[in-house]
Every structure is written in C-alpha cells, then in structure tokens.
C-alpha cells in the first residue's frame with residue numbers, strides 16, 4: 001500500500017507542482033524515486049516530526065499541498081499539537097500519511113504500533129480520516145483528499161495487502177463499499193484487517209451464518225446513512241479495526257447512529273485498553289490480542305444469533 | 309570479561325540475531341556496541357545481580373532501534389539469559405525489535421521513538437539531585453536523532469540545573485536512514501552546539517575502549533556530552549559506512565562473511 005501511495009502521488013505531482021512530499025527520514029527504497037523525479041517537491045525534514053509538520057503547515061499557507069510521510073506514531077502523535085493548532089485550527093490543506101496501521105510493525109514493539117491514531121486524529125476539527133483496505137482504496141483516498149481542501153489523515157497498511165476491490169472505488173460521498181454479500185449480519189472493517197473479515201465470512205458459511213462484508217475507508221466524515229443502508233436487512237453491525245476499542249472506527253459508527261436515534265445493534269471489535277508487551281508478528285499479536293479470525297468469528301456468530 | 313571481548317561477542321550475536329530473525333538495524337547495532345560494552349562492562353556502576361539497587365547508575369539507550377546490540381551486550385554481560393538471543397524478534401520472544409524494558413533486567417527505559425531518553429534521564433538526574441543521591445545517569449543518543457527538539461530542550465534543562473550527574477554519549481556515525489546526517493539536516497558544528505548549550509564536551513574515537521573509558525569516567529559539575537566518532541556497521545567491512553545497512557537484513561551468506569571477519573580479528577589489548 002505504501003508503494004501504491006508513493007506511485008499515486010508521483011502521478012499527481014506531475015500535474016500539480018504544488019504537491020510536496022515531506023518525509024521524516026523514513027521510506028528507504030520507497031520515496032527515493034519521488035525525490036529524484038521531483039527534487040523541488042521533496043524534502044527530508046530529518047528526525048524532527050514536530051518541525052516537519054509545522055513546516056508543512058507553513059508551506060500549505062504559502063499555497064503548497066504538502067503530504068507528510070512517516071511511519072507508526074511519528075507523524076501523528078509526536079507532532080500532535082502542530083497538527084491541531086497549525087493545521088486544523090487554520091484549516092490548512094496538509095495530509096498526514098502514516099505507514100504501518102495497527103500492528104503491522106508487530107515485532108518492532110509497542111512504540112511502533114499505531115493503535116490509537118484513529119481516535120485521536122478524528123477528534124481534531126475538520127480532519128478527514130481515511131483508512132484504506134487495499135491499494136485501490138488508497139488511490140481513491142488520495143484522489144478524494146486532493147479533490148477537497150482541508151486537513152486529512154491517511155492511515156496506510158504496510159505493503160502487499162491483497163486487493164479486495166475489483167476496481168478503484170469512488171470515495172467522494174464517503175460511502176462504505178460492499179465487498180461480499182450476505183444476509184444475516186454485516187461485518188464492517190476499516191483498513192487491511194478486512195482480509196480477516198472475509199475469512200470470518202467464509203468460515204461461517206459452514207455454520208449457516210451469512211456474513212455481509214463491508215469496507216469503510218472513510219472514517220471521517222462518516223457517512224452514517226450509507227452505513228445504515230449497506231447493513232439493511234441484516235440483524236446488525238459488527239465493526240472490526242486493528243486499533244483500540246476506545247474512540248476508534250467502532251466508536252465513530254456508534255456515535256453516528258446514537259445521535260440520529262437509530263437503534264441498530266452494533267458490536268465494536270478492536271484492541272483492549274492495554275499496551276501490548278507481546279513480541280511477535282502482526283498475526284501473532286492479533287491472535288493474542290483477541291483479533292484473530294477464530295475469536296472474531298465466534299463474536300460475530302454469537303452476535304448474529306442473539307439479535308436474530 | 310574484558311570490554312573488547314564483550315563487544316566482539318556482542319557483534320557476533322547481533323549479526324546472527326538480525327540475520328536469523330529477519331530484523332533490520334544491524335548497522336546501528338554494530339555502531340554502538342563498543343560504547344555499550346564499555347558502559348555495561350566497567351564504567352557504569354551496574355551489575356546483573358543489582359538491577360533493582362536504588363544506588364545503581366542508570367544507563368538509557370535512546371536509539372532503541374539498536375536493540376539487537378543492546379540485548380547482545382546485556383546477555384554476554386550476564387543480565388539476560390544468552391538463549392533469549394536465539395528468538396530475538398520472533399514470535400513469543402522476550403526481545404522485540406526496539407529496546408524494551410518490560411521483563412528485561414538491565415533495561416531502564418523502553419525506547420524506539422527517537423528523542424525520548426534524554427528528557428527522561430534528566431528527570432532521573434534531577435530527582436537524584438533533589439534527594440541527594442550520588443549516582444550517574446548515562447544516555448546514549450544517535451546523531452540523526454539529535455534533530456529531535458526534545459533533546460535540546462532537555463539539554464537546556466540539564467545545563468540550567470548543572471546536572472554533573474548526566475553524561476550523554478552520542479554515537480556519531482554520520483549516517484541516518486536516508487543518507488548522511490550532513491546531507492539530510494546538518495548537525496555541524498556539533499560539539500560546539502553542545503558547548504553553547506552549557507555542556508562540557510569531549511570528542512573521541514567511539515570504537516577505542518581506552519578513550520571511551522577515560523572520557524566516560526570524568527566527573528564534572530556540569531553535564532557532559534561525549535561525541536563518540538563511530539562507523540555505522542563497524543567490524544564488518546562491507547557494512548561499514550553504508551547507509552543501506554540500516555535497513556537491510558543480512559542473508560546467510562552475508563552472515564557467514566561477517567562472522568569470518570569477527571572470528572579472525574585478533575582482539576586488541578585491553579587497557
């Protein structure tokens with residue numbers, strides 16, 4: 001997904017000399033092409049994320065369209081106040097891009113797990129939040145970000161996520177995307193963890209539970225109406241995200257429904273409120289953190305049964 | 309064990325760990341191992357049997373990505389079981405790809421996001437000063453990391469409070485992930501920056517155990533910064549001063565070549 005992102009930005013930068021790529025000394029083997037092709041639109045800001053985001057805001061105020069690129073929590077939590085005050089307060093068109101959504105950097109440890117970013121970033125005024133599931137959704141997110149002014153956050157997986165979309169979806173209305181139809185329960189994932197949602201759906205066929213799998217790459221502004229209609233005819237919605245359960249995608253859906261007085265049953269699944277001390281790959285930690293397929297499957301089946 | 313032998317064994321282990329597990333950052337580990345071997349080996353007042361002793365010195369490694377080197381030194385110095393190195397970075401390991409304090413004796417602070425250990429160290433040192441505790445706080449920084457403002461904010465504080473109990477060692481290998489420090493975001497005149505912030509500064513060869521030992525043993529009434537000139541990838545000729553060895557994982561062939569160099573190297577005489 002990160003390669004898709006840089007490739008996409010490369011194409012866009014050809015038409016728009018205002019596009020800038022700022023990196024925090026990250027992207028070895030990934031960003032060099034961009035820098036070589038557009039030396040005046042590329043800047044390595046060094047290991048200094050607060051400065052980098054402030055610089056991006058200044059450039060945006062001067063008419064540029066900066067994308068700030070780093071991994072994990074470095075472009076989000078580290079320079080959070082610069083994002084809030086310099087970018088959001090002034091409504092500037094800066095896009096924050098972070099690679100390594102959720103537990104993608106598993107064995108690098110908790111410092112490198114991006115598991116609170118959705119909650120925190122979506123609480124900032126005017127900040128749009130995109131969590132694509134595959135390269136096609138990533139491309140669509142970049143198109144959408146550039147089509148509309150204002151701050152944006154693009155939460156990327158790592159690389160080589162399987163494609164779940166047949167073609168590039170249209171994200172202009174923030175609508176969720178039906179990936180696999182089903183009639184009993186709707187399972188909506190935000191991000192590359194959609195592959196697990198698809199496994200769950202496949203595995204539950206044998207138990208007679210028909211799962212509708214939906215991808216929701218636009219977390220903010222959340223299109224609650226479209227989410228309600230995509231779930232129509234099923235008993236309710238289970239949300240799935242590789243992110244803390246506190247304030248993330250599931251919370252966004254719950255809020256969206258609650259403020260409208262809709263009583264659709266919703267079960268948010270995500271990570272517990274705890275720093276993980278487990279070392280291992282993404283798969284390994286998912287298993288131990290209650291996000292592995294068998295566990296999610298169990299929860300979805302029970303939810304479907306209880307609300308039938 | 310003498311620190312030179314400790315460093316040699318740690319290099320062999322770190323290379324093996326990164327190669328077998330598929331982990332990055334071997335260049336960063338090889339760069340800092342001599343500094344760590346001298347600190348844990350005989351300068352810092354620390355020992356495996358007293359990692360909870362309130363009077364022990366505090367060693368903080370801010371460049372958390374050099375974890376393979378840190379764990380290797382700690383294991384060969386008796387802090388961690390040697391067999392823990394075997395599953396470094398693998399599923400279920402004690403030892404993740406960044407320096408982790410949880411469950412690992414001898415590690416004082418989990419790091420991995422750069423620019424965290426110096427403010428933390430200043431916090432420990434200030435508390436010691438308030439409490440009248442006489443022990444030292446050592447903080448190992450990388451050079452690219454010195455772009456983080458948090459380091460300079462803490463440097464101001466340490467000088468303002470004359471924290472002679474703080475010693476910073478900067479692993480000055482002049483490389484970061486995407487290039488040379490002086491090409492990405494120049495730090496020079498680097499030693500003068502620390503001096504201007506009110507620190508006492510030494511510039512030494514960061515692979516020379518005698519120079520490291522002497523510079524680290526000096527006490528002052530001001531905080532001290534030791535600019536340790538190093539070579540990223542030190543000890544393995546094809547990795548030395550090569551930017552890509554921050555990220556690349558040594559293959560089995562690389563490992564064999566590297567180990568041959570480290571095994572045949574005659575150990576220099578320890579001071």
Ligand SMILES: Cc1ncc(C[n+]2csc(CCOP(=O)(O)OP(=O)(O)O)c2C)c(N)n1
Pocket residue numbers: 024025026047048049074078335336339371373420421422423450451452453454479481483484485540554
């Ligand atoms: C806050 C933060 N930003 C970015 C990174 C990613 N990162 C890891 S190591 C590194 C730079 C490595 O260069 P240097 O600090 O000089 O350390 P060396 O490996 O050369 O000793 C970067 C940018 C990080 N770990 N933390």
